[in-house]
Amino acid sequence: MANETNKLEWPLWEVFIRSKAGLDHKHAGSLHAADAQMAIENARDVYTRRMEGISIWVVESKNIFASDPKEAESLYDPANDKIYRHPTFYNLPDEVKYM
C-alpha cells in the first residue's frame, strides 16, 4: 500500500483570510482539497471556527510563484542605500512644529 497512495493525494491549497472589513487578506495556512469549492469549505471549518474571518481566498499552492531567498541580496539590497526615500532623512528647522 505504501507510497502508491501519493498519486491520489488531494491538491494542496494556500488559504488567505480577511479577518475583518477594511483589512487585507492574510495567509492563514494550507490544506488539501479536491477543488476550490471544497478548499473554501474546509478553510471555513478549520480557520474560521472562532470568527477569525469574514472572507476567504484559496489558491492552489502550485500556482504561487515565490522569489528565491538566494537572490534576496540582489533583489532587496538596492533599496538599502536610498534612505532619502524616508521622511527621517530630511532636516527641518526647529521652528516647524507640525509637518
Add this chain to the structure above:
Amino acid sequence: MVDAIHGDFEQKIANDITIEPRDTMPDDYRKTLIRQISQHAHSEIVGMLPEGNWVTRAPSLRRKAVLLAKIQDEGGHGLYLYSAAETLGVTRDELLDQLHSGKAKYSSIFNYPSLTWADMGAIGWLVDGAAIMNQVPLCRASYGPYARAMVRICKEESFHQRQGFEIMHVLAKGTEVQKKMAQDALNRWWWPALMMFGPHDSDSTNTEQSMKWRIKRISNDDLRRKFVDVTVEQTKVLGLTVPDKDLMWNAETGHYDFGAINWAEFWNVVKGNGPCNKQRLEARKAAWQKGEWVREAAMAHAEKRKARKEALVAA
C-alpha cells in the same frame, strides 16, 4: 548586520532570525523538524481517540458540545502541523504511512484508556495542561511555519484545559462517588502526564542539538518542574490528592520535590506495549482505509465538475 537577507543558517540561528521553508538549512535540521512536527501532528489526531470514546456518553448537552468542539480543535491542530511538516518537502501521505506502519511515534499518553467520565476532566486538565506547557515555548521555535502553527494552536488550547478543570471541579465538589471518580482519574493520569515531558535532561539524546537549533527553548526537566508547581496548587483547589507520597515543598529551591518516575513503564509504552497502543493504531488505520472511497469520489467529482464547466465555456 545579520538579518533575514544576509547571513547563513548558523548566523540566523545565532541571531534568532526565523528560518523559512526555502532558506538553506542543514539536512539534519530538516530531518529533526520533520520528525518532531509529524510526531506532534500524529499526537493531535491520535489524541482525539480517547476523548471520542465519551462523546455519546457525555452527561449533558453542554458537556457534549464542549467535548465535540475540543476534539474538532485537535483535528485542526493535526492539520496545522502536517501542513508545517509538508513545507519541509515531505507529503501528507508519506507522513500518514509512517504513522500507520508504526515507524513514527506519537505521544504515549494516548495509549492509556479513558475509563470514566472523570477521565475527560483529567485529560483536559492534565494532558492538555502539560501539552500547553510544552507548546508555549515552541511558539518561538526557529522554523517559521512550525512556530506559526504553534501560535494558532496555543490560542485554541486555552479552553481545553479549563473545560477539563471544570469537569474535575464539579465532580470533586459533588457526591462521595463523584469525588472518588475524580480522585481515581487523577491517580491514573498524574504519572503519565509527568512522562509527557520526556526523559530526564541527562538521558535525552535530542535535547542538546534541539536547543542549539532553537527548536527547543526549555529543557524537559525544567518544563516538568514548572508543570508540577502549578498543578499541585490547582489540585489543592479541587481538594484532591496528588498520588505521590514523596511530593513535598522545598523552601530552598522554591519548587516541589516529587517522586521518581517509572521510566520502565514509559519506555514499555513507547515500544508499543501500553494498554491501548494496538487499539489506537487499528482505529487510525481503519479510518484511513474506510475513507479511501471518499477521497477517490471527491477527486472524481471535482474532475467531473471541472469538465462540465469547461464544456459550458466552450459551448
